[in-house]
Amino acid sequence: MNVAAPFEGIGASVRRKEDFRFLQGRGAYTDDFNRQGQLYAWIVRSPHAHARIKGVDTSAASRMPGVVAVFTGADMAKDNVGGLPCGWQIHNKDGSPMAEPPHPVLAVDKVRHVGDPVAVAIAATRQQARDAAEAVGVDYEVLPAAVSMDAALKAGAPQVHDGAPGNLCYDWHIGDKAVVDAAFASAAKVVKLDLVNNRLIPNAMEPRAALGEFDPTTGDYTLHTTSQNPHVIRLLMGANVLHIPESKLRVVAPDVGGGFGSKIYHYAEEAIVTWSAGKLARPVKWTADRTESFMSDAHGRDHVSHTELALDADGKFLGLRVSTLANMGAYLSTFAPCVPTYLYATLLAGVYTTPVIYCEVKAVFTNTVPVDAYRGAGRPEATFLLERLMDVAALETGIDRVELRRRNFIPTDAFPYQTPVALQYDSGNYHATLDQALKASDWAGFEARRAEAAKRGKLRGIGISTYLEACGIAPSAVVGSLGARAGLYEVGTIRVHPTGSVTVLTGAHSHGQGHETTFCQLVADKLGVPVAQVDIVHGDTAKVPFGMGTYGSRSLAVGGSAMMKAMDKIIAKGKRIAAHLMEADVDDIEFERGIFRVAGTDKTKALVDISVAAYVPHNYPIEELEPGLEETAFYDPKNFTYPGGCHIAEVEICPETGKVSMVNFTAVDDVGRVINPMIVEGQVQGGIAQGIGQALLETCVYDADGQLLSGSMMDYTMPRADDLAPVSVATHTTLCTHNPLGVKGCGEVGAIGSPPAVINAVVDALRDYGVRTLDMPATPSKIWGIINGGRRMAAE
Amino acid sequence: MYDFAYHKPATVADAVKLLADPDAKAISGGHTLIPALKHRLNKPSAVVDLSGIAEMKGIKRVGNAIVIGALTRHVEVATSAEVKAAIPALAYLASHIGDVQVRNRGTLGGSVSNNDPAADYPAAVLGLGATIHTSKRKIAADDFFQGMFTTALEQDEILTAIEFPIPEKAGYAKMKNPASRYVMAGVFVAKTGGAVRVAVNGAGPCVFRQADMEKALAANWSADAVAGVKQSADGLNGDIHGSAEYRAHLVGVMAKRAIAAAG
Numbered sequence A: 001m002n003v004a005a006p007f008e009g010i011g012a013s014v015r016r017k018e019d020f021r022f023l024q025g026r027g028a029y030t031d032d033f034n035r036q037g038q039l040y041a042w043i044v045r046s047p048h049a050h051a052r053i054k055g056v057d058t059s060a061a062s063r064m065p066g067v068v069a070v071f072t073g074a075d076m077a078k079d080n081v082g083g084l085p086c087g088w089q090i091h092n093k094d095g096s097p098m099a100e101p102p103h104p105v106l107a108v109d110k111v112r113h114v115g116d117p118v119a120v121a122i123a124a125t126r127q128q129a130r131d132a133a134e135a136v137g138v139d140y141e142v143l144p145a146a147v148s149m150d151a152a153l154k155a156g157a158p159q160v161h162d163g164a165p166g167n168l169c170y171d172w173h174i175g176d177k178a179v180v181d182a183a184f185a186s187a188a189k190v191v192k193l194d195l196v197n198n199r200l201i202p203n204a205m206e207p208r209a210a211l212g213e214f215d216p217t218t219g220d221y222t223l224h225t226t227s228q229n230p231h232v233i234r235l236l237m238g239a240n241v242l243h244i245p246e247s248k249l250r251v252v253a254p255d256v257g258g259g260f261g262s263k264i265y266h267y268a269e270e271a272i273v274t275w276s277a278g279k280l281a282r283p284v285k286w287t288a289d290r291t292e293s294f295m296s297d298a299h300g301r302d303h304v305s306h307t308e309l310a311l312d313a314d315g316k317f318l319g320l321r322v323s324t325l326a327n328m329g330a331y332l333s334t335f336a337p338c339v340p341t342y343l344y345a346t347l348l349a350g351v352y353t354t355p356v357i358y359c360e361v362k363a364v365f366t367n368t369v370p371v372d373a374y375r376g377a378g379r380p381e382a383t384f385l386l387e388r389l390m391d392v393a394a395l396e397t398g399i400d401r402v403e404l405r406r407r408n409f410i411p412t413d414a415f416p417y418q419t420p421v422a423l424q425y426d427s428g429n430y431h432a433t434l435d436q437a438l439k440a441s442d443w444a445g446f447e448a449r450r451a452e453a454a455k456r457g458k459l460r461g462i463g464i465s466t467y468l469e470a471c472g473i474a475p476s477a478v479v480g481s482l483g484a485r486a487g488l489y490e491v492g493t494i495r496v497h498p499t500g501s502v503t504v505l506t507g508a509h510s511h512g513q514g515h516e517t518t519f520c521q522l523v524a525d526k527l528g529v530p531v532a533q534v535d536i537v538h539g540d541t542a543k544v545p546f547g548m549g550t551y552g553s554r555s556l557a558v559g560g561s562a563m564m565k566a567m568d569k570i571i572a573k574g575k576r577i578a579a580h581l582m583e584a585d586v587d588d589i590e591f592e593r594g595i596f597r598v599a600g601t602d603k604t605k606a607l608v609d610i611s612v613a614a615y616v617p618h619n620y621p622i623e624e625l626e627p628g629l630e631e632t633a634f635y636d637p638k639n640f641t642y643p644g645g646c647h648i649a650e651v652e653i654c655p656e657t658g659k660v661s662m663v664n665f666t667a668v669d670d671v672g673r674v675i676n677p678m679i680v681e682g683q684v685q686g687g688i689a690q691g692i693g694q695a696l697l698e699t700c701v702y703d704a705d706g707q708l709l710s711g712s713m714m715d716y717t718m719p720r721a722d723d724l725a726p727v728s729v730a731t732h733t734t735l736c737t738h739n740p741l742g743v744k745g746c747g748e749v750g751a752i753g754s755p756p757a758v759i760n761a762v763v764d765a766l767r768d769y770g771v772r773t774l775d776m777p778a779t780p781s782k783i784w785g786i787i788n789g790g791r792r793m794a795a796e
Numbered sequence B: 001m002y003d004f005a006y007h008k009p010a011t012v013a014d015a016v017k018l019l020a021d022p023d024a025k026a027i028s029g030g031h032t033l034i035p036a037l038k039h040r041l042n043k044p045s046a047v048v049d050l051s052g053i054a055e056m057k058g059i060k061r062v063g064n065a066i067v068i069g070a071l072t073r074h075v076e077v078a079t080s081a082e083v084k085a086a087i088p089a090l091a092y093l094a095s096h097i098g099d100v101q102v103r104n105r106g107t108l109g110g111s112v113s114n115n116d117p118a119a120d121y122p123a124a125v126l127g128l129g130a131t132i133h134t135s136k137r138k139i140a141a142d143d144f145f146q147g148m149f150t151t152a153l154e155q156d157e158i159l160t161a162i163e164f165p166i167p168e169k170a171g172y173a174k175m176k177n178p179a180s181r182y183v184m185a186g187v188f189v190a191k192t193g194g195a196v197r198v199a200v201n202g203a204g205p206c207v208f209r210q211a212d213m214e215k216a217l218a219a220n221w222s223a224d225a226v227a228g229v230k231q232s233a234d235g236l237n238g239d240i241h242g243s244a245e246y247r248a249h250l251v252g253v254m255a256k257r258a259i260a261a262a263g
């Protein structure tokens, strides 16, 4: 019997190969690696938000059992260790560069946030290192702290850095203010809204960890680290911090248990263990405990915005004016400056034809943990702002909220569409995703559900968000002109082995995304090699030629495209070999899914015939072709990709307690071509869980002195399964026009589209209470306050 | 965690002897103590593991009461046929403590000795007017809970069992803290031998009785009766999850729900 092999190419829901090891607890994470003679590091962290360091006494700690060394910032300075670099430079309105104060690996003269590393104790066991760290005496002169952005910007506020007067990192803008002001002057209606985008703490399942090694016989350093982009860490740490050439520094990011952005950046601990390993000529490991994660992983979001929308009498948008304060925290994390600028303000057209837009952004230093990109990065902030504004505008113009959106959608035939804020969208169909979502959520039947809920004493609401994002980052020349200090291409190597199995080396990194499956499917689809015979290698600078890593939903759009290019080269070479073997003209060779054919004949060679010939070149065009079948491609994208869609949330509120329950969530996303529908669904669901988390549950809270009040799971509300709703995920595809796969990216859409849908639903449920704005998260006590205030209003 | 000596006595008497050391700490389920040790919030000289003491285990009916050994785990109370028949509200309460892992490890004695203001059991102990059996004496619930994480237990005194009188009616309702899922405000109501008791947990620094509600319910056992009683916010807890006013309001809501649950 001839059983056809199951289809494993593009569009098949192939089960995740990597899950076999993950589900059996056989993943190999950084903390799972142990070396002969390994030491353990424990970091001494500042308990104060802002203090001068008058002295660090390590004498008692150094004498404790098992202690090998205690290092301070002064020790690193003696070795000329550099500061942690920032990968992006933003320019002020006047053209001058942003303030870029030093970011020492270990604090030298001052600490600037609770958790700021001051010293490191290194000992034979983790407990001994921790004991020694407790015995390090730091003499602090506590200084007043600038904790909130408001406080930091006040005249006379405590200065976080001497080199950043007024605590201002930059004052940046985009758009022509005069033109926008003129549009407002002619407007029939202006809608204004103040918004806060709450600060989030990422909380990947696996805490950060780092293991440094040094081989004194070769001078080679190796760092295992929980990173989304090991090559970038090698570049930044090698070139800027420790001055180790790439050839002497290997960075490995093995299995990584979630990142969400927080593991993009180059962190102090990576440099600490690598440098200490060199000093001591012994391996040094550091693993964060959860408390450290809360105060040392980069946080996300934290914007305060004032926004104004000008409309004509028909509800057509005439202009948008936005002014935003963005919290940088105490230091510039690796990509922090680009998040509230080029990943945010450039998104303010959304899916709408707003002809003119002006946005100014002040980035502010505060005595808090650094803030950087977190799932969505800038785009959730822009989307929340726009989609809340849509609902308020609908309320204030009396135009139905769906109709108002439709009236301003970029028409389906208008692509490519140039926005007033730099981006050019290549494709999309916003009416289609909206229609599909309205139908799937039974939007039309909602009022009956509201009435039924009211009978049960519940306030039911429905909310919508029609969003767009820019991902697949990014064209190197474009981001370079905007201040990026790196290129954002990706690298792929396709290695066809002699007997036809394939190893793919990719610069993208998988920490939950399912690359080990999706990328195999590309090879199965294009080269006809079964998924089981394809292996993905990632996360090791010693194996993979180069790479920029995984973030900004770029792995498939950029990394996958590099693989496609490399496979094109394989096919081109394979055709020449096939032509030689079949004594045909190379132009007559056709290739499809693993078979080379002389066009119009039944003469064929399989890929394995070609690979055998390539590695055993007995009968081979050796004068004109090198043996071997391996190709590498660097792919630099021509544009961003623009996923978008429509999210609809339905909630019920208990008026007695203020608790908001998610009852339904519908997502219809256009992520371009779908390679593995099951994985896309999982990615979107996960993103929506995080979006619901931001909207209803999560928020980082500091007290006025800069102590982190939401510093553990006891006080920081991570979403649990029962906080979520049944989520229905569907896709509507328009293809990306400029990459070989037609893919757009699906990793962040869930976290970008969902928060405003949820808050719009909550506001809708509270429509009888006169709610106009509502800051996230919509916690029970906040909602009760509104309901209670509303009752009082009604009674007065 | 700092180093400590570890003992596992087989009898209450031996455990008491080991706890004569003022820096020694008893451990039962360890679901409160272990996290505290891991955070280095506690530096005991010795940890005295009570889990091998047979006389502190088991659930039995004695006359008109259910007596539950201090080492009984939350899951055992939640699923006990005896408890479910006699005091369903207590089984219900136990079945809603923390999560599955917590219920499989945490014990009645550990929870009540610890007297976390946001713990569940203290509301049932006070609401049912239970009697606490210790290695030394019997203590009435009204005298046992003395303040935040403070009880009448002395350093070398071990809680061995709790005797819960069987009520005519009892009910429990709580609002969970969204982050920790401990109690933000909870109310346990019971009518036992004609007397009404209302115990409030989560809302204040220590579980307390709500006298005005008790009076109102004694006159008229109904949700409407407590609707007219206003819980004052004075002295209640306020934090990033809710103000004292919010918690005061929740006490009223949970009281109504507890009465509804009691029937």
Ligand SMILES: Cc1cc2nc3c(=O)[nH]c(=O)nc-3n(C[C@H](O)[C@H](O)[C@H](O)COP(=O)(O)OP(=O)(O)OC[C@H]3O[C@@H](n4cnc5c(N)ncnc54)[C@H](O)[C@@H]3O)c2cc1C
Pocket (backbone or CB within 6 Å): B025, B026, B027, B028, B029, B030, B031, B032, B033, B034, B035, B050, B070, B096, B097, B098, B099, B102, B105, B106, B107, B108, B109, B110, B111, B112, B113, B114, B118, B119, B120, B121, B153, B157, B158, B159, B160, B180, B181, B182, B183
């Ligand atoms: C994630 C998580 C969620 C939780 N959620 C809840 C919740 O929702 N509601 C809730 O009520 N609780 C909750 N708990 C607490 C849980 O119920 C604890 O297990 C319980 O409070 C303590 O019981 P234990 O047996 O674990 O005590 P242990 O941790 O062993 O001891 C606690 C304290 O009591 C002392 N002690 C223990 N036994 C005795 C004894 N017999 N006599 C005298 N002193 C003694 C110990 O010395 C220690 O100081 C949660 C715990 C965790 C980890």
